[in-house]
Amino acid sequence: xxxxxxxxxxxxxxxxxxxxxxxxxxxxxxxxxxxxxxxxxxxxxxxxxxxxxxxxxxxxxxxxxxxxxxxxxxxxxxxxxxxxxxxxxxxxxxxxxxxxxxxxxxxxxxxxxxxxxxxxxxxxxxxxxxxxxxxxxxxxxxxxxxxxxxxxxxxxxxxxxxxxxxxxxxxxxxxxxxxxxxxxxxxxxxxxxxxxxxxxxxxxxxxxxxxxxxxxxxxxxxxxxxxxxxxxxxxxxxxxxxxxxxxxxxxx
Numbered sequence: 001x002x003x004x005x006x007x008x009x010x011x012x013x014x015x016x017x018x019x020x021x022x023x024x025x026x027x028x029x030x031x032x033x034x035x036x037x038x039x040x041x042x043x044x045x046x047x048x049x050x051x052x053x054x055x056x057x058x059x060x061x062x063x064x065x066x067x068x069x070x071x072x073x074x075x076x077x078x079x080x081x082x083x084x085x086x087x088x089x090x091x092x093x094x095x096x097x098x099x100x101x102x103x104x105x106x107x108x109x110x111x112x113x114x115x116x117x118x119x120x121x122x123x124x125x126x127x128x129x130x131x132x133x134x135x136x137x138x139x140x141x142x143x144x145x146x147x148x149x150x151x152x153x154x155x156x157x158x159x160x161x162x163x164x165x166x167x168x169x170x171x172x173x174x175x176x177x178x179x180x181x182x183x184x185x186x187x188x189x190x191x192x193x194x195x196x197x198x199x200x201x202x203x204x205x206x207x208x209x210x211x212x213x214x215x216x217x218x219x220x221x222x223x224x225x226x227x228x229x230x231x232x233x234x235x236x237x238x239x240x241x242x243x244x245x246x247x248x249x250x251x252x
Contacts, residue, residue: 016248018241021050023090024066026237034234036227040189042067045110045126048193048233052200060204063104064196069097070109070129073161074154083165102167106203107131108196109158111143111151126188127151128195129158131166132211139166140211141174144218146182146191175212180221187223190230194221 017025024047033040049064056062073082086097101107108130114123127145134140141163143155156174163172182191198217202208209215 019047019237019244021047021054021240024050026241028241031234031237031241034230034237036230037184037186039186040126040193042110042112045189045192047237049108049110049196051236052193052197056200056204060200061103061105062200062203063097063100063107065097065107065109067110067112070158071112071114073109074111074157077157077161079161079164082161086165098165101162101165104131104166105133106199107162107166108199109162110192110196111155111158113151113154125150126192127155128192129155130195130199131159131162131168132208133166134211138170138173139168141172142177142211143174144177144179144192144195146179146188148181149176152176177212177214179214179218182226183223187226187230190226190233191221193233194218194226194229 018028018031019026024043026043026047030041030043032038033044046066046068049066053062053064069086072085076082083098086101087099089096108128111127111129112123113125125147127143127147127150130142130144132140132142141155141159143149143152145151145155159172159174179195180191182188195218198215198221199208202215202217207215
């Protein structure tokens with residue numbers, strides 16, 4: 001299925017970013033990808049995850065990972081190398097990702113089926129991999145895919161690489177979740193954001209069902225709800241862009 005397109009963020013200058021969250025920058029052409037019928041790229045997924053992470057910070061041990069890190073895990077398949085890559089601290093007083101992984105109770109990882117790391121543009125579908133730590137049992141990986149089990153091979157590869165990093169011992173347990181399915185060829189990225197938000201909210205409210213069972217709020221992700229989610233995110237980012245533009249103009 002031709003469900004989405006991902007592009008590795010360019011290292012060349014793209015002009016002045018219209019939105020910034022953490023170390024993630026968005027440009028005007030990327031906001032246009034939130035218009036109906038467009039595919040979400042890796043920058044939009046990363047930016048939305050950054051906003052969600054800021055919203056849930058301090059309320060629970062939740063870790064949301066960028067698509068680039070997750071893709072690297074699936075491609076390298078070398079936990080020790082990935083741990084070293086994630087050991088750098090973003091700020092002097094901030095823990096490294098390698099330190100957060102073994103202590104996080106919920107880890108969310110966007111999965112893409114891109115195979116060639118040298119391709120600037122590639123991939124056909126987004127899905128979401130979730131790791132849930134359990135107090136009295138081994139943790140569990142759950143795969144949320146709005147296009148059947150299209151990304152299951154990639155999800156398994158990522159789970160194998162992250163399993164020792166999250167402190168999971170024993171055989172890897174990955175469940176393919178039964179979730180609402182997209183009704184078109186371009187909303188997979190929005191479904192990923194919908195899955196992630198609802199998992200975070202349910203986790204904070206202590207209302208997530210047992211591992212392997214789909215949360216009721218996720219089952220309510222109809223095409224109409226997903227369309228509204230796309231619109232809401234576009235409006236939020238446009239407001240952030242307008243605020244940033246106002247600040248920039250006041251400095252000139």
